[in-house]
Amino acid sequence: MPPGANSLGNNRFALLSPGPKNKRKKPENSTLEFFPELPISKKDDPKYLIIKSQDAKKPIASTSCFAVHKGIQAISKEINKITPLRDGSLLLLVKNQKIADKFLQTKHLPGAGAVEVSLHNSLNSVKGTIYAPFICQLADDEIIDGLKDQGVSEVYKFTKRNNGDRVPTGALLLTFDKYTLPSRIEVAWCTLDVRPYYPNPMRCKICQLLGHTAKRCNKPPACAICNLPPNHTPPTECSRVKCANCDGDHPSSSNACPKYVQSKEILKIKTIHKCSMREAINLYKSQKPSTPSSFSYANVTASNNNNINIEKTSNTNNSNDKIKASTSKNIATNIHSIHSDCPVTPSPSVSSLYNSPSPPFSPLSTTTSPTTITRSSTSPVPSSHPQSHTQVPIDT
Known part of the structure; x- marks a missing residue:
């Protein structure tokens, strides 16, 4: 077929339309280069230092605290904490190793004289x-x-x-x-x-108590099961099961002992906070306040006061009962004396006066004679407890 114009068909504007778009080729599977790791940012690693005076007769605690503090601030101000120790030295917590090196090179501290600076043995690990x-x-x-x-x-x-x-x-x-x-x-x-890692509490294998080991024990030996002198063969010859630390019904070596669990929690606090044993105990008490002991002085005093109050109340009740009994007895005696002195007709007994549902007679009324007692037909109903009235004779 000879070359000629493109066949437009019925569409005259086919030449004006854009041609077909070229398809993009898919990228080849090339290995992606991993982004290089960023350097790990180093955090400050605090260090514990001990500043001790070289003169044993003149510890740092005996000098002026203001002068010592100015001397420490002259070396570095990046100090997190300063704690005095029992031996008169100071425990410093500095920001990092660089500042610790400055203190380690110090031989003379203004205000304290010649000093010796060293890293703490256990707190820095x-x-x-x-x-x-x-x-x-x-x-x-x-x-x-x-x-x-x-x-x-x-x-x-x-x-x-x-x-x-x-x-x-x-x-x-x-x-x-x-x-x-x-x-x-x-x-x-x-x-x-x-x-x-949190250490376990120490338990002595001799006395079975917590807090020390057998090397430093000066107490008598005890059985780990019955807490009695170990002159028998445990556990077959043990007469009981009693803990030496909490007096519970379990062996002293039990990990479920409340004292053992408490000591373990205190050691955990001590390890986390890097503090002394006394500070760890105070933190434990502040977190879990313990209930007062049943044998404390306050409880014993309160129980004694309650017993005294109960005894006073019982004594008061007894005395009130005695007073009531004596009063009723006196009333009965007075009524009996009145009946014996006055010539009246026999009347019901005193006991019937209290036991009868209705009053047997009306209150006493007087006539011209002070010794004549008559019954009033129109008298009000007497009260439940008879009363004695003093009558005055009226002259007609």
Whole structure:
């Protein structure tokens, strides 16, 4: 067919319309370059320092507190907390390691003289546990060397007894030279979670009391089940089950003992807040106020007062009953004497006066004679309790 004009068909304006749009090619599947990781922002790692005077006879506490404070402020003002200690030294919590280095280089403090500055032994570290059974067969030095760039300074392997032998459980206790505990740690190619570690209360194996160990015990030995002298074979020969700490009906080694649970919570507060044992106890009491003991002085005094009030009330009631009885007896005696002295017709007895539902006679009325007693036909109904009236004779 010879070349010619395009066939327009019935549409004359086909040449004016735009041609078909070119389809966009799909992009080739190219590997995306990952965005490089941002550097981890380092947080301030506070440090605890101890400032101690080199002269033992002249501790820092004996000098002027204003002069010592000015001397500390002259070194650095980025100090979070200052606490005096019992031995006369000062405990400082500084902002970071850089400021701690300034104090560590200090040999003379204005206002206090020659001083010695050192890091605190235990407050500058935290402990956490990880589960890594694949490194339990390694030596402790090798583990510390592999994790020292993450702040690990000590390691302890938890073990359990299996057929008389100690076998590692796979859990490890790591000590970090940091103020706060990291949430994760990288062990070779693994990333493991770090859980905080809270120590258990100490329990003496001799006296079974909490708070100390057998090395520092000076109390008599006791059985862990019955809390009696251990001159028998427990538990078959124990006559009772009694705790040495709370006097409960469970062994002294029970983890469900209320005193054990309380001590564990106090140690948890002490570990979290990095405070002394006394401060941890005060925080525990403020969070969970304890109910007063039933043998406290206030309760005993209150119970004694209640007993005294009850005795006074009973004595008062008894005396009132005696007074009522004596009064009724006197009234009956007076009525009997009146009837014996006056020549009147026999009348019902005194007991019938109280027991009869209706009054047997009307009140006494007088005539011309003071000793003549008559019954009035139109007298008002007497009261429930007869009364004696003193009548005066009337001269007609």
